[in-house]
Amino acid sequence: MDQERRSQREMMQENEKQARTTYTNAQAKAAVSRRDNKASKLRVELTDPRKSNYFYEEALKTLRTNIQFAGADIKTILVTSCFPNEGKSDVVFQLAKEMGMAGKKTVLLDADIRKSVLVQRYLVDSDVKGLSQYLSGQAPVRDILYGTNYENMDVIFAGPMAPNPSELLNGKVFAKLMIELKQRYDYVLIDTPPMANVVDAAIVGKVCDGAILLIESGFVGYRAAQKAIKQLEKSGTHMLGAVLNKVDTKKEKYYSYYSYGSKYGYGQSHENA
Structure with a gap:
């Protein structure tokens, strides 16, 4: 036994x-x-054509710091402008790099599926899938999310131009993507089309923690800027501030803040932005 x-x-x-x-x-x-x-994870090599500029780099550091001081719950941020060619896409790209260098895990989301410049400007020499393909059910997240040669910086490209951008951005699929990215990253920076003729930025703003309006110095007037801000706020977008871009440092002998009242104003982004 x-x-x-x-x-x-x-x-x-x-x-x-x-x-x-x-x-x-x-x-x-x-x-x-x-x-x-x-x-x-898919990877892509990006080539930044921008030359070093002390004032510009310091302005980006100020912008990054102010975003961080905006609160720990501010993680998904869209950047838009009043009109095309104000330098919006470059500022978003450089800000994503700056966030990454500061140790923040960052993804740059190109939501301009009407007229994106990201692939062409930063010399991406490979075929890449993007946001429009994900939103239309042609690709999963893992096939559109790319690591880059910049520290802590990933990117989602816009993808092929879609015939119905507003409808795609206004759907549940995009809202779900934003939730997923917010869980994965410290910051999600979203490049959207200008406010002039389309409502895409206001649509995206509904599922973001905040928005920044980029304004070209000497080109955009007070009324145009206020109109863009009101459009964003009407959609429920939380305005974080405004950035004055393409400032002529030869004329501006000092560094200062730019604002449309005390609520707005992160700082100046200097020439060649």
């Missing part, structure tokens, strides 16, 4: 040992799988 009990005990101990071994192996395989998934 004693021998039979010892035999049963030994069998139980052996089974427990095998179970622990199986569990440990499963944990190891899961860890390897996670590492493999991380290593297999």
Whole structure:
């Protein structure tokens, strides 16, 4: 009888040992799988044509710092402008780089699926999928999310021009994407079309924590800026501030804040922006 009990005990101990071994192996395989998934993230090499500019870089640091002081809950931020060619896309790109260099895990989301400049401007030499393909059900998130050669900076390109951008951006799929990105990253910076003729920025703003309006110095008037701000606020967008861009440093001998009243004004982004 004693021998039979010892035999049963030994069998139980052996089974427990095998179970622990199986569990440990499963944990190891899961860890390897996670590492493999991380290593297999799509990557793209971006080439930044911008030359070093002290004033511009300092303005970006000020902008980044003010965004961080806006609150820990401000993570998804859209950047728009009143009109095309004010330098909006470049500022968003440089800000994403600055956030990454500051140790913040950042993704740049190009939501200008009407007329994106990101691929062409930063010399992406490979075929890439983008937001429009995800929103139309042609690609999953993993196929549109790219790591880059910049520290802590990922990017989602706009993808092919879509015939119905507003409808795509206003759908549940985009809102779901924003939630997922907010969980993955410290900051999600969204480049949207200008406010002049389309409502895309106001639509995107409904699912963002805040918005920044970029204004070209000497080109955009007070009324145009106020109109854009009111359009965004009407959609429920939380305005964080405004940035004055393309400031002529030869004329501006000092560094200062720019604002349309005390509520707005992150700072100046200087020439060639």
